[in-house]
Amino acid sequence: PVVDDGYRDGSLENLNGHKPGGPLRGGKYSAFDAGTRVPFIVRRPGRVDPGVSDALISQVDFLASFAALTGQKLAEDAGPDSFNVLPALLGESKTGREYLVEHANTLSLIKGGWKYIEPGKGPKVLAKVHIESGLSSEPQLYDLKEDLGEKRNVAAEHPDIVKELSALLEKLRDHPRSRS
Helix, strand or coil, rough: CCCCCCCCCCCCHCCCCCCCCCCCCCCCCCCCHHHCCCCCCCCCCCCCCCCCCCCCCCCCHHHHHHHCCCCCCCCCCCCCCCCCCHHHHHHCCCCCCCCCEEECEEEEEEECCCCCCCCCCCEEEECCCCCCCCCCCCCEECCCCCCCCCCCHHHHHCHHHHHHHHHHHHHHHHHHCCCC
16 A cells, blocks of 8 residues: 555554555555555355465456356457456366456566566656555566565576566567457
8 A cells, every 4th residue: 555645644653663565565556566466355155165265366357257157248348358267256266367467667467476577667666655666677577476575586597487478478468458
């Protein structure tokens, strides 16, 4: 969340050392996950067992998933980036979507537990909100299974993964629809 939003409301002082993003780096407007990773609760007694899921989903997936839940067919031009992840929402599958593209001053791609952030130009810290931007002139790659806080860029150690994810991101950028 953006705590230092320019208002003199005491929000910074009232944090008392608490970090709203927990172990996550960045915040709103940042390429890092503290601005995009959001907890989500599904509750449907008798249908969904209590538990925790690491399935990759996005809020844009609600359209296709709820259409499937209600037996509706999406029009060809509706929800071009929405995937049906209903099995993950119902606890029937441990996986959701295959990949997720994020945009915050630059594009990033999450796939298979890896997060690739493409090179971008701009400040390292967004001055008005005091949040790391995630921008770097070099490609960034994070192993989210081992480094949820995106502290260690492992791009130099895994050039093959950087190449694969960069190529996929470029392909997706050139194609106006994720779901087709």
